[in-house]
Amino acid sequence: MTDLTPPAKRPANPRFSSGPCAKIPGYSLDMLADAPLGRSHRASVGKAKLREAIELTRDILGVPADYRIGIVPASDTGAVEMAMWSLLGQRPVEMLAWESFGEGWVTDAVKQLKLDATVRVAPYGQIVDFGLVDFDKDVVFTWNGTTSGVRLPNGDAIPATRAGLTICDATSAAFAMDLPWAKLDVTTFSWQKVLGGEGAHGVIILSPRAVERLETYPPAWPLPKIFRLTAKGKLIEGIFAGETINTPSMLANEDYLVALKWAKSIGGLPALIARASANAKVVHDFCAANPWIANLAEDPATASTTSVCLKFTDPRITDGEAFAKAVAKRIEAAGAGFDMGAYRDAPPGLRIWCGSTVETADVQDLMPWIAHAFHAEIAALAQAA
Numbered sequence: 300m301t302d303l304t305p306p307a308k309r310p311a312n313p314r315f316s317s318g319p320c321a322k323i324p325g326y327s328l329d330m331l332a333d334a335p336l337g338r339s340h341r342a343s344v345g346k347a348k349l350r351e352a353i354e355l356t357r358d359i360l361g362v363p364a365d366y367r368i369g370i371v372p373a374s375d376t377g378a379v380e381m382a383m384w385s386l387l388g389q390r391p392v393e394m395l396a397w398e399s400f401g402e403g404w405v406t407d408a409v410k411q412l413k414l415d416a417t418v419r420v421a422p423y424g425q426i427v428d429f430g431l432v433d434f435d436k437d438v439v440f441t442w443n444g445t446t447s448g449v450r451l452p453n454g455d456a457i458p459a460t461r462a463g464l465t466i467c468d469a470t471s472a473a474f475a476m477d478l479p480w481a482k483l484d485v486t487t488f489s490w491q492k493v494l495g496g497e498g499a500h501g502v503i504i505l506s507p508r509a510v511e512r513l514e515t516y517p518p519a520w521p522l523p524k525i526f527r528l529t530a531k532g533k534l535i536e537g538i539f540a541g542e543t544i545n546t547p548s549m550l551a552n553e554d555y556l557v558a559l560k561w562a563k564s565i566g567g568l569p570a571l572i573a574r575a576s577a578n579a580k581v582v583h584d585f586c587a588a589n590p591w592i593a594n595l596a597e598d599p600a601t602a603s604t605t606s607v608c609l610k611f612t613d614p615r616i617t618d619g620e621a622f623a624k625a626v627a628k629r630i631e632a633a634g635a636g637f638d639m640g641a642y643r644d645a646p647p648g649l650r651i652w653c654g655s656t657v658e659t660a661d662v663q664d665l666m667p668w669i670a671h672a673f674h675a676e677i678a679a680l681a682q683a684a
């Protein structure tokens with residue numbers, strides 16, 4: 300008989316959502332006291348705060364000095380779509396997807412922009428073959444597939460010299476994975492992922508080649524104001540110095556600044572990457588030790604260190620979706636882990652956010668709860684049979 304006694308200890312912070320993600324360790328709202336609330340974002344105090352966020356982003360991510368960094372509306376989606384609508388159409392495009400967000404960008408390219416597109420889609424758990432991709436076309440892809448837990452291991456497959464632009468949705472990768480800037484012409488992310496910031500704004504990072512495209516290629520379609528990065532054929536430089544297109548949340552920006560300063564205080568990007576890797580390793584080791592659960596990522600080289608996606612492999616499970624939901628519900632009801640169900644379009648299973656704000660001890664304390672909930676649900680199945 301399996302022991303169905305619940306584990307004695309719960310994670311101190313049971314927040315394992317893949318966005319919004321756990322706040323930084325020791326977070327409190329008092330940390331936002333310096334936010335210039337009620338002041339104009341165009342006053343010098345507001346602009347200085349936005350510029351500080353841009354500068355710290357550059358510092359921690361190691362973004363080259365000649366790349367532009369802008370804070371833009373509508374979170375990561377806003378940043379990706381702004382890039383697609385502003386840059387694509389000059390040459391054919393390759394759209395690469397291995398989960399639902401990447402597939403969303405495929406829909407944008409094919410159904411909305413109606414581009415001359417080569418679409419490469421890999422099933423959940425796999426990644427597309429980058430060896431087949433023509434980088435003389437523009438290429439759009441997601442670095443870390445948040446809903447499949449499959450990531451690009453590195454940028455080696457992207458040639459340093461290429462005629463097309465690379466547009467990379469890095470929202471669940473930035474601050475937890477190395478991003479090779481020389482290989483990326485447009486990189487986007489939002490604040491509520493790896494640094495545990497607030498949902499609101501997107502960040503767009505442009506290489507000099509992306510800026511050149513913006514200044515030489517006017518798209519054939521109309522651009523709404525919130526997508527416009529140029530005026531009279533020139534880049535609007537102010538956007539990349541804290542003069543946002545429309546009104547940002549100074550509270551969300553302050554929260555991002557607090558997270559950036561925490562990131563710097565613990566050792567910057569190497570420390571952030573190490574934290575996520577250590578967290579993911581706990582889950583990977585747990586899978587290796589238990590035959591009834593496995594990483595959705597088939598190749599360990601592509602296994603995410605932020606959104607770790609798991610599937611149940613026990614042959615006694617007949618309705619995979621109901622089983623996975625029941626496990627997640629049981630863990631949540633015990634207060635041991637919140638928001639851990641697989642994404643709605645993904646195969647049934649669990650998704651455990653292991654990004655840099657999550658404490659390794661909390662991931663360790665979560666593992667016995669997964670085992671407990673699994674065995675309890677298997678016992679319930681046996682009883683119902």
Ligand SMILES: Cc1ncc(COP(=O)(O)O)c(C=O)c1O
Nearest residue numbers: 318374375376400441445470489
């Ligand atoms: C890979 C990826 N792209 C885009 C998004 C959408 O992000 P946002 O809500 O910041 O627009 C998400 C959200 O989880 C994501 O994981």
